[in-house]
Amino acid sequence: MLEPALQAARDQREKSQAHLFELIRIPSVSALPEHDQDCRRAADWIVRRLRGAGMDVELVDVPGPGHRHPVISAEWLGAGAGATTLAIYGHYDVQPPDPLEEWQSPPFEPTVRDGFVYARGADDNKGQVMCGIRAAELALATGGPPVNLRFLIEGEEEVGGPSLPEFVKREAARLRTDYLLIADGQFTAPGLPDLLTGLRGLLYTEVEAVGAAADLHSGIYGGVAPNPLNTLAHAISALKGRDGRVTVPGFYDAVVPPDERELADWRRLPVTEGDLKQSLGVTALEGEAEFSPFERRWARPTLDVHGILGGFQGEGPKTVIPARAKAKISMRLVPEQDPDRIFDTFAEYIDALSTPGVRLSARKLSSARAVRTGTDHPGVEAAARAFEAAYGARPVFVREGGSIPVTVDFQEALRTHLLVTGFGLPGDALHSPNEKYSLDQYFRGIEMVLHLMENLRDAPGA
């Protein structure tokens, strides 16, 4: 069934383009309430397409506070009960288009220049989710794919909404799937696709320092008044050495190093330390010198302060010793580090860093485990061969330094193998004016998904 589908994909590129442009024209900005109806229109549009392709589709408004846009859950189990199941994730919501004056063509009017379509959402994520939707349509129209199919498409990705994670947890039993394709990223370089083998987790804390009962004047009381800002500085200084090494007890105990295939790939990535310094505009990188910059960004845990509140924030001099102060401190975590255990140790350590007259305490604001997808499950080779067939190149293994919370939910609730990748290109200007997406990448992306369905036919279940 692959060849007829591939042939149809090639024959119907105009149609694939027209469909993508239809979806792009719906300004489904999830952050802005005035676009709530547009978000629903975008969801309805996708529902119609998937139903038209022959799938069972639900449009689900997950109840609860903060839930604003519906989840699309679709399935086609025509490959049979014993067949492998592939789920495809995507999101139909987009970032706000501001600043409007910087767009060379209207953000919701897809405009083609030099083989790229320029529009908000062209890459992120409409252009990528449409690779999956078109592949499903074409496969189902040409005899059906050799695997069962599922779609999980949300409308709150750009606002960190809770609908999809809650839906997935609630309905995990009936959403069983062996592989889950998340195409919401970019190639490492033109012609060089990638597969994510891991994403760091996050532990975000707020450390509060409480001193005197009220703000004090440093002239009158300086020398006896405990200063929560000084104590916070001492504590922060004690959390991470100048060598980039985090000194929270046991912090590195559970860290699993990347495997040899990953390290080999990272060594040949076409980005030097000099490139990185230049792109950040720094004279030197910080961090653990014994690890390469890629290892430090992707496979090593870190600790950073994001803001320190309290005291005087205005212009000029003011001599207050604040009664209390706070620091926002987060840790990026790597596979096998347990956010709860690390928080407990962190909180104990922080407490011990209190100084006479200033009590420190830590509060957890959020946490997410790191995700490790592995380099060796059968989906990896299936995806690698699909990329090779569609783009002429096997993907490199990379990781993501930040967390994508939904990946954790998928992995924990669905116990599925993740295939995290992307069809965009570096420079697609996600979240910025003049976002763009290569039509060639799009058409090849549809074929990649068709190949993936085929290649997963005989892959063992998760």
Place this chain on the structure above:
Amino acid sequence: MLEPALQAARDQREKSQAHLFELIRIPSVSALPEHDQDCRRAADWIVRRLRGAGMDVELVDVPGPGHRHPVISAEWLGAGAGATTLAIYGHYDVQPPDPLEEWQSPPFEPTVRDGFVYARGADDNKGQVMCGIRAAELALATGGPPVNLRFLIEGEEEVGGPSLPEFVKREAARLRTDYLLIADGQFTAPGLPDLLTGLRGLLYTEVEAVGAAADLHSGIYGGVAPNPLNTLAHAISALKGRDGRVTVPGFYDAVVPPDERELADWRRLPVTEGDLKQSLGVTALEGEAEFSPFERRWARPTLDVHGILGGFQGEGPKTVIPARAKAKISMRLVPEQDPDRIFDTFAEYIDALSTPGVRLSARKLSSARAVRTGTDHPGVEAAARAFEAAYGARPVFVREGGSIPVTVDFQEALRTHLLVTGFGLPGDALHSPNEKYSLDQYFRGIEMVLHLMENLRDAPGA
């Protein structure tokens, strides 16, 4: 001539009170432009009184930006060219009365309850400057004092205005004076007057940390991105140990310890370390354990952070690594520490605390030398005996932990002996609703100034 003046002071208490109330009724709030005319009215009122007493009076609008309220400069040189000269400082401006709803009687309607007059400015400083004005009137009306007199009264004390300092520097040659009385404070306890023997100086700096060219995401770049907030924390931590000891090189080199008379007085002040902890609401005091809390507040230099700017200051989690951050850091200085020299060392030290990829630099926002008035010039004994005569108690030597910039200007420009004291009482609620002032303290204050004039008759010139 002392006895007739003292007798007149006792006979004319009603008049002294009426005059004070007249001045209080003028709402001379220097901070609020709508009260500019009231400030001038208050100044005019004082000019009339001093002229009426027989003094030569100038009302001087010092030109320049930020100058808003005139300086009153008055002199009476009738004691002769060889006589000692006593100048009296004061200010006719007051703090805004807000919050109005907390006043039990209108802030500019002097109201007597339990021997106290309640009103804005009753203590600070109208009630105190009037001790000097009434004493001058009474002395000049009863044969004249044995010393030459001078008044330097400003209207910008509550707004830190530049008029008086500039006037004093400009006219220093013709403002020659041996002693200068600054009565703008409070007794240490009821029945226990004090004389200030020193005030700490201030060096206020802003330390900037510059990292990458733009804010960075800690997920993507955490582990390689230099974090200016972490670097600032390291630097702050390196500036002062947990023992309260400042580690800027040479910081303590020039520090002059308090003399034995001061230390002896501080040991018998009726405030314990427990009282201090309780009043600050802390479980422990910070600072150098080998020095008493009074020494730490008055005679030891300190370093405090007042605010740290940069990154994310809002609610909840945000994972920015800011491109730059700033810390407001001040040092309280003690006699013989040179603010310029200390700033230079501080700036070098800060520069050396830079970390790979983050450059630290320090900028001076303001500075003022510490003031030391000494315990042994002849004015001290004259004032002590005047207090004893008027209040039945000799003053204790105390210091002020904060700076009063005008004292530095007086001392440097006029090379005069300072007598820094006050006629208020603890609990007079300066700058707060229901400010009050003891009428008994007021009447005795007038007599104290009369005694002081007498006692300074034979004091050697400065």
